[in-house]
Amino acid sequence: MKELPSHLVSEDFYIWFNIKEKEEYYSTPLYLYNVLRKDTDKENDEEKTRDETRVYLKLEKDISKTKLNRKKEIIKHPSTIYIHYAESIGMLLINFLNADFSSFASAYNTFFYAYGFELIKEYVPYIYSKNDEFITDIEFMDMLEDIYNTCLDDLLEWQDNFRKCVDFVYNLNGNEEYKEQSISSKFVAYAIKNDIYTYSQDVEVILDNYINIHNRHHNESIEHLMKGIEDKNPNLELHNVYTSTKLRSICFTILDQLVRQENLPIKTCQICGRYFIPTFRQNEIYCDLPNVDGSATCREKGATINYKKNLESVPALGLYRKMYQQKVMVVYRNKEDKKIKKDFDKWKKEAQDKIKLFKQGKLEEDKLYNWMIENK
Structure with missing residues (x-):
């Protein structure tokens, strides 16, 4: 033996x-x-x-x-x-x-x-x-x-x-x-x-x-x-x-x-089609397998896909993303204005806190939407 x-x-x-x-x-x-x-x-x-x-x-x-x-x-x-x-x-x-x-x-x-x-x-x-x-x-x-x-x-x-x-x-x-x-x-x-x-x-x-x-x-x-x-x-x-x-x-x-x-x-990834074994939950649909070229994994890509889907399905989140991009451009065009940057940082933190409460089920969607409208 x-x-x-x-x-x-x-x-x-x-x-x-x-x-x-x-x-x-x-x-x-x-x-x-x-x-x-x-x-x-x-x-x-x-x-x-x-x-x-x-x-x-x-x-x-x-x-x-x-x-x-x-x-x-x-x-x-x-x-x-x-x-x-x-x-x-x-x-x-x-x-x-x-x-x-x-x-x-x-x-x-x-x-x-x-x-x-x-x-x-x-x-x-x-x-x-x-x-x-x-x-x-x-x-x-x-x-x-x-x-x-x-x-x-x-x-x-x-x-x-x-x-x-x-x-x-x-x-x-x-x-x-x-x-x-x-x-x-x-x-x-x-x-x-x-x-x-x-x-x-x-x-x-x-x-x-x-x-x-x-x-x-x-x-x-x-x-x-x-x-x-x-x-x-x-x-x-x-x-x-x-x-x-x-x-x-x-x-x-x-x-x-x-x-x-x-x-x-064993499952197949819904993005790349490769076989994989779920790491955390059995209902995972994206693999975490590395790519030879070092690009993002399907799980990382999937997070972006899901985020975009959430934006499309929840008006308040879509509004947040639109406002965020607009405010970032204002900050970029006014790099010397510290007040604009300070106001943006304050708004971003408050908005993300509201979104966190919404995702935790502690804030209703209409209230989140109204807050976004009131704080444009």
């Missing part, structure tokens, strides 16, 4: 899940080319507790826009089971469903930058002789293109099969049948009828044990250990670890985990 690596993970792919925190963790060697490593998955999030064992990855730059030179040295970085990569649960599957395989650059930008090549190494075994060798960015691009060309047909086939399965199970993209049936029963039935069950092969489950926890925490005091256990520290809990050399098998394992949880539905 395979055991967890006690030191560096220089090959293979390991993944495990934390249902409570809605996260998945994985360990695998990565090149980390044009990739940022962060200690939180949220930008400017001061409330989220930092965990030194978790590393979150973000694509720094589209590799197709990177100027290549033979002086830059790249090497495959090992990881460990203790200090591992972390992301929202189901993200590997979601990223695979959404991956753009139209070119080797887009394939890297949307998928392989985060997960590497251990799950498809059967196609290009020769590259794995370079674990400890530096290569130039030009050699890296050549290698990436070779990997892409070798496994593209299978990648597209697996992606299509998983999309069809997810669409059926979660009633997406026009699939309206069996809405009354449970997610899990639809998944199992579909897998059996469509031979996708074969993807469940080639996965090995490594049963966690206290030896691994001992190796990581034996130097801590017993008081600190007991507190961590009582606080449900995930690093002090047993988690089964899944390992495979097949991308399709890991994706099946993740989907199998998701269909068992009623609070982890």
Whole structure:
């Protein structure tokens, strides 16, 4: 039986899940080319507790826009089971469903930058002789293109099969049948009828044990250990670890985990059409997935769309926006007049306070509208 690596993970792919925190963790060697490593998955999030064992990855730059030179040295970085990569649960599957395989650059930008090549190494075994060798960015691009060309047909086939399965199970993209049936029963039935069950092969489950926890925490005091256990520290809990050399098998394992949880539905974004798992509420309609070009997420765009809809449906809010724009222009044209700026700031604060009361249900719409009229 395979055991967890006690030191560096220089090959293979390991993944495990934390249902409570809605996260998945994985360990695998990565090149980390044009990739940022962060200690939180949220930008400017001061409330989220930092965990030194978790590393979150973000694509720094589209590799197709990177100027290549033979002086830059790249090497495959090992990881460990203790200090591992972390992301929202189901993200590997979601990223695979959404991956753009139209070119080797887009394939890297949307998928392989985060997960590497251990799950498809059967196609290009020769590259794995370079674990400890530096290569130039030009050699890296050549290698990436070779990997892409070798496994593209299978990648597209697996992606299509998983999309069809997810669409059926979660009633997406026009699939309206069996809405009354449970997610899990639809998944199992579909897998059996469509031979996708074969993807469940080639996965090995490594049963966690206290030896691994001992190796990581034996130097801590017993008081600190007991507190961590009582606080449900995930690093002090047993988690089964899944390992495979097949991308399709890991994706099946993740989907199998998701269909068992009623609070982890897969949906499609009403703006971009990509698959996503809601972060806060199950009725979310916009995804929060990053874009390769760094543009605003659909959730951010959706907030603007909803705001405009509110303006159109609530006359008082539409009037506020119109007055706001007019007053801003007056301030801009009279930059030297401090009184105009002071009056504007006072009006803006009072108006926003009134709107806040309205949204809280503490002020009627007609009273808000009348206040706007009286304070033009």
